[in-house]
Amino acid sequence: AQSVTQLGSHVSVSEGALVLLRCNYSSSVPPYLFWYVQYPNQGLQLLLKYTSAATLVKGINGFEAEFKKSETSFHLTKPSAHMSDAAEYFCAVSYSGGGADGLTFGKGTHLIIQP
């Protein structure tokens, strides 16, 4: 069964510092991986996705993630944090098989930006 683990329910960084949000997956087949962001009282917005093309994926708002098969990881990074990055971040993996079996989400990481 597919699963996603996000290390750290809360991550705090200073404005201008590197952001690193960790995600490890478990999948019996090559996974498709996604990072979503959720601001308070809003739905989820896609930051980036990996669908077996380039292992380094660039997304919106300066975020990027690298797919590392040997480490079963898909960590999200941003070189310089901005106050507007404060939000909840979710890593997700899609099931195998045809059609949409639904996304399996991690528990989320709350990113706090210190001024």
Added chain:
Amino acid sequence: KAGVTQTPRYLIKTRGQQVTLSCSPISGHRSVSWYQQTPGQGLQFLFEYFSETQRNKGNFPGRFSGRQFSNSRSEMNVSTLELGDSALYLCASSLEGKRTDTQYFGPGTRLTVL
């Protein structure tokens, strides 16, 4: 293009009642998925509809049901509400519902069961 819209945004119900939530996908999207988000369980997949047919279903009791109309709009229904059904219900649409398709999420419906 307009995004995914969900109505109503907030609902308060009492135990034992039933509720219907509505979702309008992005124009041209044929797949609609529903998710439940709670502080304890996180985001969990409920079901997915494509061309008016339920293709996949998550691990939820039969009190949770849904349907999709010919214009791809979808509704989900929860009967005999329980306190534990209090959650944010998110709808997401995608073009064809393929694994590689991006799912676009609506703002959600916040359901409170008293």
